[in-house]
Amino acid sequence: MSLAAVLGATTKQDGYTEGSGYLVSWCVGHLVELARPESYSEQYAKWRREDLPIMPEVWKYEVAKEKRKQLTVLKKLMADKRVESIVCATDAGREGELIFRLVYDYCGCKKPIERLWISSMEDAAIREGFAHLRPGAEYDFLYRAAVCRAGADWLVGINGTRLFTVLYHTKLNVGRVMTPTLALVVQREAEISAFQSNPFYVPELHAGSLTASGEKTESKAEADRIVSDCTGKTAVVASMDQQEKTVQPPRLYDLTTLQRECNRYFGYTAQQTLDYLQSLYEKKLATYPRTDSQYLTEDMKEPTERLVAWLNGNMPFAVKNDAPDLERVIDNKKVSDHHAILPTMEISNADLSALPAGERDVLMLVAMRLLCAVGKPHIFEAVTAVLDCGGHSFTAKGKTVKQDGWKAVLSAFKTGMKQTPQEIDEEEIALPTLTVGQVLSDVQASVREGKTSPPKHFTEDSLLAAMETAGAEDMPEDAERKGLGTPATRAATLEKLVNSGFVQRKKKQLLPTEKGVNLIAVLPEKIKSPQLTAEWESMLKQVERGALTEQAFMTGIRELVTGLVQEHTAPDPAFTALFASENTSPAIGSCPRCGGAVRERQKGFFCENPDCAFALWKENRFFSAKKKSLTKTMATALLKEGRVAVSGLYSEKAGKVYDATVVLDDTGGKYVNFKLEFPARKSGKK
Numbered sequence: 001m002s003l004a005a006v007l008g009a010t011t012k013q014d015g016y017t018e019g020s021g022y023l024v025s026w027c028v029g030h031l032v033e034l035a036r037p038e039s040y041s042e043q044y045a046k047w048r049r050e051d052l053p054i055m056p057e058v059w060k061y062e063v064a065k066e067k068r069k070q071l072t073v074l075k076k077l078m079a080d081k082r083v084e085s086i087v088c089a090t091d092a093g094r095e096g097e098l099i100f101r102l103v104y105d106y107c108g109c110k111k112p113i114e115r116l117w118i119s120s121m122e123d124a125a126i127r128e129g130f131a132h133l134r135p136g137a138e139y140d141f142l143y144r145a146a147v148c149r150a151g152a153d154w155l156v157g158i159n160g161t162r163l164f165t166v167l168y169h170t171k172l173n174v175g176r177v178m179t180p181t182l183a184l185v186v187q188r189e190a191e192i193s194a195f196q197s198n199p200f201y202v203p204e205l206h207a208g209s210l211t212a213s214g215e216k217t218e219s220k221a222e223a224d225r226i227v228s229d230c231t232g233k234t235a236v237v238a239s240m241d242q243q244e245k246t247v248q249p250p251r252l253y254d255l256t257t258l259q260r261e262c263n264r265y266f267g268y269t270a271q272q273t274l275d276y277l278q279s280l281y282e283k284k285l286a287t288y289p290r291t292d293s294q295y296l297t298e299d300m301k302e303p304t305e306r307l308v309a310w311l312n313g314n315m316p317f318a319v320k321n322d323a324p325d326l327e328r329v330i331d332n333k334k335v336s337d338h339h340a341i342l343p344t345m346e347i348s349n350a351d352l353s354a355l356p357a358g359e360r361d362v363l364m365l366v367a368m369r370l371l372c373a374v375g376k377p378h379i380f381e382a383v384t385a386v387l388d389c390g391g392h393s394f395t396a397k398g399k400t401v402k403q404d405g406w407k408a409v410l411s412a413f414k415t416g417m418k419q420t421p422q423e424i425d426e427e428e429i430a431l432p433t434l435t436v437g438q439v440l441s442d443v444q445a446s447v448r449e450g451k452t453s454p455p456k457h458f459t460e461d462s463l464l465a466a467m468e469t470a471g472a473e474d475m476p477e478d479a480e481r482k483g484l485g486t487p488a489t490r491a492a493t494l495e496k497l498v499n500s501g502f503v504q505r506k507k508k509q510l511l512p513t514e515k516g517v518n519l520i521a522v523l524p525e526k527i528k529s530p531q532l533t534a535e536w537e538s539m540l541k542q543v544e545r546g547a548l549t550e551q552a553f554m555t556g557i558r559e560l561v562t563g564l565v566q567e568h569t570a571p572d573p574a575f576t577a578l579f580a581s582e583n584t585s586p587a588i589g590s591c592p593r594c595g596g597a598v599r600e601r602q603k604g605f606f607c608e609n610p611d612c613a614f615a616l617w618k619e620n621r622f623f624s625a626k627k628k629s630l631t632k633t634m635a636t637a638l639l640k641e642g643r644v645a646v647s648g649l650y651s652e653k654a655g656k657v658y659d660a661t662v663v664l665d666d667t668g669g670k671y672v673n674f675k676l677e678f679p680a681r682k683s684g685k686k
Helices: 002-007 065-079 094-106 123-131 136-168 178-194 220-230 255-266 270-282 298-314 357-373 406-415 460-469 490-499 514-522 530-545 550-567 576-584 632-641
Strands: 011-013 016-019 022-025 032-034 061-063 086-088 113-115 199-207 210-213 235-247 378-389 392-403 444-451 503-506 509-512 587-590 597-600 604-607 615-617 643-651 656-664 674-677
Touching: 002 016, 002 022, 002 123, 022 065, 032 094, 032 136, 061 065, 061 094, 065 094, 086 094, 094 136, 113 136, 136 514, 136 530, 136 550, 136 576, 178 460, 178 490, 178 509, 178 514, 178 530, 199 220, 199 392, 220 392, 220 444, 235 392, 255 270, 255 357, 255 460, 255 490, 270 357, 270 490, 298 357, 357 406, 460 490, 490 503, 509 514, 514 576, 530 550, 587 632, 597 632, 604 632, 632 643, 632 656
Parallel strands: 086 113
Antiparallel strands: 011 016, 016 022, 032 061, 199 210, 199 444, 210 392, 235 378, 378 392, 503 509, 587 597, 597 604, 604 615, 643 656, 656 674
């Protein structure tokens, strides 16, 4: 709608808008997607190990039933004799390119392609983009990389999931990025469980406001002896080291860094941050979200100067900065597809108080980061004093700030927050004035006790960081992309792990479930290796650049999947017991869709046929809204009779409870539906 408004295509039609020589239409997410296995052969409708690996020679595509109407609209528009060329204006990234090209090819269109490539939805940016449309052929390699990504995910996901599901008789999702990410979480929990905490003791010296620490020791007797040697004695300042240190401003936000900080500051999940930022982008208040760059291009210098000037005059956390350093954030070589995330000048016209709280938090954080990034360095003097007492050495560290610089902006931003993340600076306190040879009389000593700490549980912040660097130590220095997934896909990966029941959110922590731990236990190293998937991501980047062929990349994926199937012909006896409880629970009824047995699991009642989506969730919206949970007794009756009488259902509208019959109203969709029937009244009316 934003593009259409700028172009003047404002006459609404069925599925598109028209005007000023343009027809503007849209896709609904992925209109055209890779076909399911059964479209290649009916035998793949059943999950059998002997049918694996499933390796299509030529990819087939299909269109979901609910999306066919819009695809028909697009096909008709592309064939319109008035249309001379097609402008691809989907998201300027790998997946946006794939969405458009699949529709274009599926519809058999041969007309010339032009590409709109913009990072802002501001009217001026849209006009500028349409004035400089690029030939579609410039993005052929990007499309090939997107096809490779989709094909690799299909081959690993379909074959891996079917293989281990039939071997262990329970649904075990395998994913090219999801599985190694889960492995990171499981490994961290194993390290925490295996960790043995040991006590330690630190002798400390006290002289007025000065506290100096001795060497940490595992022996309390040794620490007590040092305290005894020093208490009431004289200490001498043996040496002083003073160094001026400079902390340069931080870089601008790419998506992953923003997601990490939003989790740390506000507790938002990676997906929530992406959703808030996407909404700001669509409202023209922020630039393109899915970027992996932390720099700007040279041509953005002048508009960014104006933006910084406005922010400095209007943001509550701004501090006086007469000479913002924009050169620090400009580097054409470090911007590939999209520049770093910025607010847009539309912020000057917006009523920020009217924004939803999440969007406002994200926008303010992005604005704050820009002011920090162009701010002055933070300069301080670090002082280290070494004291001798009773034949023992003690060290005190302090810090004196000489120039707040960019940290003044950060400090002002935190002051305006209700809660701020805990950040510890060991040198935050300034030391009293000391000189070499100075004598401190009648000092006191004590022992500070502590325990060694295990690794911390993953949060979204720390897991995103781990995904970004996973396998990096084994990658060549010049690898174009390292880590698991991309900034655009990491949030979806975390959500899929949670929704699949492999990871649970507990407060701000991400913890593996028993099912997640068991899945990693049965999977071979090659599938759960962060290094392997990081190599694939780097290779996909090479495909984008034209440095690696699509065939070379896919050959490696096909060889891996084939080897996986050949190596796993039977379940490992060491692991079969892990899923026994899921496999042996008694059936509570027959599936109304396929006739398979329905068994109880932790979160609901599910058909045992892995290819059947029938599920009765214990906590579902229908019953939750009525303050009820679906019990085993109710589920059994619904499967047997198709209905069950339930008392004490709550009406949100009336604020009262009532009795009714719940009827199973399954239409075969993604979710099972229910409806209510009420007993007849005395008058004979319902």
